[in-house]
Amino acid sequence: MTTASPERTGQEAGGSESFDALRAELQQAATEFADGPDALEGILRGIVDDVDRAVREPLEIFPVCHHSPASAVAMARRLREKQPKTVYLELCEDMAPLLTELRNCRLPVAVQAFAGDIDGFPPEWAPLSVVAPITEASAEYQAIAYALDTPGVELVLVDRSSDHVFQWQARDERPAGPAGPDAGPGAAPAEEEAALHGDAVGVEIGDLRPRFAELEEHLLRHGRVRHWSEWWHQYVELPLGDSDHDTYRQVMLLIGSLFRRLAPGDAERVTVDEDRERYMWTRMREHLAASGTDPADCLYVCGAFHAASRVAEFGIDGTDTFEITPRSASSWQYGLIPSSHTAIEAQFGLASGSVSIAATQWAKNLRRTRVQPFRLAGQAGAKKPAKRAAAAAPAPAAAGGVPADRLTGFLQRPPVLDRLDEAELLGWSVDIVRAARKAGYLASTADAIAVFETSILLAGMRDRARPTPYDFQDAAVTCIEKDAVPGRRDVRRLVEIMMGGDRIGQVGYEALPPLARDVYDRLAPLGLRLQQRGVQRALLDMSARPELGACSDVLWILRHLMPHGTARPIMGERRLGERPIQESWDVALGTHQRALVELGYEGVSIEQVLEQRLRRTAYDPKATTATVLQAVEDATLYLRSRRLADELGQRALEVLATERSVDGAPEVLRRVRRLLAYYRTAEPVLPAWIESFVTTGYAHYCTLLPTAFTDEDATVAQVAAMLGFLFSMEGLALSLGCDRTQLELAFAQSHPQEPARVALLWAARVQLGQLTRADLRTRCDELLGNPLVVPAYPRYLSGFLHALEPVPQLVDFVVELVSSAFARLPDPVLLPWLPTLISTLRAGGADLAPLLIREAGRIFPGRLADLDAWVPPWLEGGEPALLPRPAAAGAGGAVLLAEHPAACDALAELLGCEGGWAAPGTNGRGVALAGRHPDTAAALEALLTG
Incomplete structure (x- = not known):
């Protein structure tokens, strides 16, 4: 607590006497309340000195x-x-x-x-x-x-x-x-x-x-x-x-x-x-x-x-x-x-x-x-402005102009009790009941009377002759709201609105920065009141009014730069190489005028601001290859600037060469694929930067592949994305001078231990030709046949599921693996295993699961009645012992052939068999033929007896 200032003595020595009476009175009060002059007197006298000093200042x-x-x-x-x-x-x-x-x-x-x-x-x-x-x-x-x-x-x-x-x-x-x-x-x-x-x-x-x-x-x-x-x-x-x-x-x-x-x-x-x-x-x-x-x-x-x-x-x-x-x-x-x-x-x-x-x-x-x-x-x-009122006469001053x-007099004057303005209070009470009814409250005239009387009661309890807006607000809450709020506004908020509401200002067109005025001018063809608060719907039919295409460009850039909700597309999207014909937008530019003004601090046009932000993002020290490629895509999509895209593409090449992790590999793969597809259709030749990016990325991911297979920080999805880059870009990379030996050496040095990565490696070796499908099927059968490995089988399936990113042609094989597991595993093993399988597929392959569902729909029969007689395609041509076989099929077939020699001769001629029938009671050729081919004999028996 501060005491009187050191300037007080000087002020009093040459100061005014206008506040001497007040000083004396405060000193006496301090003596009475504090039982003698002390710090309280210093504070009270110091306050008067501060007032005296300020009023005596010539300025x-x-x-x-x-x-x-x-x-x-x-x-x-x-x-x-x-x-x-x-x-x-x-x-x-x-x-x-x-x-x-x-x-x-x-x-x-x-x-x-x-x-x-x-x-x-x-x-x-x-x-x-x-x-x-x-x-x-x-x-x-x-x-x-x-x-x-x-x-x-x-x-x-x-x-x-x-x-x-x-x-x-x-x-x-x-x-x-x-x-x-x-x-x-x-x-x-x-x-x-x-x-x-x-x-x-x-x-x-x-x-x-x-x-x-x-x-x-x-x-x-x-x-x-x-x-x-x-x-x-x-x-x-x-x-x-x-x-x-x-x-x-x-x-x-x-x-x-x-x-x-x-x-x-x-x-x-x-x-x-x-x-x-x-x-x-x-x-x-x-x-x-x-x-x-x-x-x-x-x-x-x-x-x-x-x-x-x-x-x-x-x-x-x-x-x-x-x-x-x-x-x-x-x-x-x-x-x-x-x-x-x-x-x-x-x-x-x-x-x-x-x-x-x-x-x-x-x-x-x-x-x-x-x-x-x-x-x-x-x-x-x-x-x-109203007519000018006469100026009040200046207040009398003490001698010397002070x-x-x-x-x-102000401190000694008792509080002025304003008389109750009944008309004003009654109007407030009626208005709040009317507003409450519109908001869903069950308010009545009795509530208006209660609010009126309660306001007066609360003011009296607080020593006020006239209720203030705060007294009225408390009374309204007590009498109307009670214990429930039926709508989205409570009574306290309704009183605030009734007292004047939340007045929201607006910056006029002439006071806006050049960028904001330019945005309003370019969106003028939409015919909207852009400075009005709230959401407005804009319909853009570029086929009938081509000039609206420029408005579409502005709206897409605003969606990229402004807060969410400023420009929200309802219909239409913007993709590389595509131009929409019709679009529908929700525009709330007036609501977000502050953000538009602050956007004007960054440049004179939204294109300039977007270019600056893209450069800032790309050249940020923490930028990754994926974020820089996103900047390249945005520059192409919103600005259509080949110059900026090439510049940012070179930056992406620099960042890729310095990265030592594979965290952004999935995003890099998706964006490079989109950019390649766009440039192949929209440009006569590929840009130099993307060719360099493919060759550098091929060598880069070949180098990181062995480490990624064993790195615990790298996920299976990231390793699969690396393989996807290598396999999908391999043709272009080899045509640009890369050596496939790099990839083969990388696989030779990869020795994963985790089941999902092992499965991913097996699938990649099938793509390289180092492993056949038959060998892969044999390995998977061994996994299902080993009771110690069966609990980990879902993790192998997760690896195969992620392998669909680099090796999509294995989708039918993954369906085969899942089906074989359900066919071969007994219920005591399969039922505890199902939750792990479902959670693994959901967590590790949600994006790739539709491929499996589509392939399963193509392979499995469409009707339930056909399921009993259905034979999986991967079992057609398999070992005969795996198929159901009728008992004594060979004997039945031999008797049948002996009873129908003409049919047997015709079948022998069809099959190219030479010779005739043996004597009765001997083991003839027909019997020998039926013995050598029991399946055919059984089929013939079913055909002839049917």
Whole structure:
């Protein structure tokens, strides 16, 4: 806890007497409460000293709180009274050139600084992004609108640059992203709307919230509120909504000084806060010296926390000892992005619905005070300015131009009890019941009455004469929602929508970067309202309207570059060598306008951005051959750039030569096959890079093959992909000068032990001609005949299944292996074995299983009745002993032939047998023939007796 500053004695010695009465009263209170002067007196007197110092500064300081309607009303009133010639604003100084584009937007929007290529920061921080959201109900917008639309007024941004925001970050910390929502049971914002600012670091004018957790908890408990936003609305917004300038200014300075002196001693954060104050006062003195402007004609707009500063550089007479470091070499881009109430709440940790309630309060303050706000000329969505009201008379000041003490009267004044506006509360109650009915709640007129009465009851329990929107929200939840939410919106969210909803801004066409305008222009033939939020359906019939082909190209590139959902194809696809005739798209460009603006920071056209990203991907130190080949395919598919494809292809060749693993072999095989098929049909000759890629890949995978067969880190699918590359590219590789001896040596050195790899090697040897199918069948029969190997047989099948990638002609043999296993294994062995077989096939060969199913459908009979008489094709011509044989078939056939000698002679002539019949009772030729060919005899017997 900090004590009074050392400057206090000097301030009092030559200072004002306007706050002496308040100092004496606070000293007496500290003595009574703390039983004597101590640190409490120092804190209380120090707060008054901070206020006294700020109000005596010749350059008028205007303390504000971000998105505070009271601050906005006080700012508009003060600007019309004082009409300053120079306005100093607490905002990143490098964002100044973009503020003139606000007139082309519909608020709320955010000013953004973006750096994709960083230099001087940790690489993991990239990209860097800083946003400053602006709403109409904010003091900074009033100052900006006044300065830009008033001739002779200069607007000067004095806060640290976006580059310094990250320079002052601790090196061991990731930059702070969006803050969590304010404590309380409020419904979480919609993810899409809350993410409008992305992961940017927010710059907030007037970050006014206690940093002392115990103090905030004390204020919430004694204020009988749920979260900080409600406390601020009840105890600051409402009392200061129509106060005079001096009262507003001194109260805000008091709050800022209180929160500052009771902040915990976080040295890092205190240093950053004080450096920001030194930075701003140094910039203001530099501008005053360079322009010769009278400080009395200036206004300094800053957060109340920074207005109560005690640094030595404070004021126009402060020291000039602060040295501003140069910016880094990072390249910063600037633009406007859409914002929303929900995004602001998520960015700065405010309660859900608080910004919408602030916007409603801003409109009520304007009607009550009759203050005319400032709006930029031509501002999209702004109302026509009303007739100018008469400026209020300046508040009386003490002698010597120092404002009189307004704090004593404000602190001693009892709370003003606003009378109950029954008409407003009744309208809220009726509207929420109507909205609840539409959302599926069983709400009635009785619920409206209950909400009305409960709101008054809750306000009375919280010492309020008039229910606030937060009281009404609690009453609505209690009386309508009860214990169930029938629809997708709860009552709390319905109240937020009724109070104004989540207003979402939009960046106008003229304020967009060139890339975004180019996208809108090129998609204009679609006839869609592209800046409108939501999903729109686009139908492209390129056969009837060939000009839509250019729109199709843009949509496919946007699908590649933008977040999911920006451009989603419903019908149609883009493949190498194919041009669709019709397409159907869901387009949501207006919803993802922020991403489109950030895309404009990377180039002037989407083709340029895509080319840069493809190059960045290909030349990344962690790039693999598969990712570079994907970049080659994308360059050909979306850009149709042979030059870029050749360049990236050479890069793929370099990466392949340096790889020492086979992790990406399946992806490499698929992409090389597609590219080869495309070039063979679309080009007269193959590109030089792909010829070199085939020869290099052939030698590369031949070298890695023996190691891959025994490497435990390499999967069977990866080894099969290597073999697929070698076998499918072998003809082209040999024609380009490769030697087949490399492949033969690689197989001679391969000695796998794992069953799946052994089976894969056997199948590859069949492809090479080193192993016949008969030999392979014999080996598999031996596996099934060995009881010790049968439990591992599914793993052998997995290897054969993966072998279909390099040796697809073995698909009928794999079907034979599975069928033989089911035919030969007994049930006690087969049933425990089936789960292992199914899991192995599903995990190891899901892509290749359709080949087996198709081949099995071709081999097996189509009807169940034919299955009993069906003989597998691999058994036709096999050993006779394997087939069923009728008993005594030879004897029956011999008797039959003896009884029909004419038929026997005809059959003998047909078979080319010579000789005649033997005498009866002897073993004649027919009997001998039937004995030598019992199967034929049995078949004849069945034919003749049938």
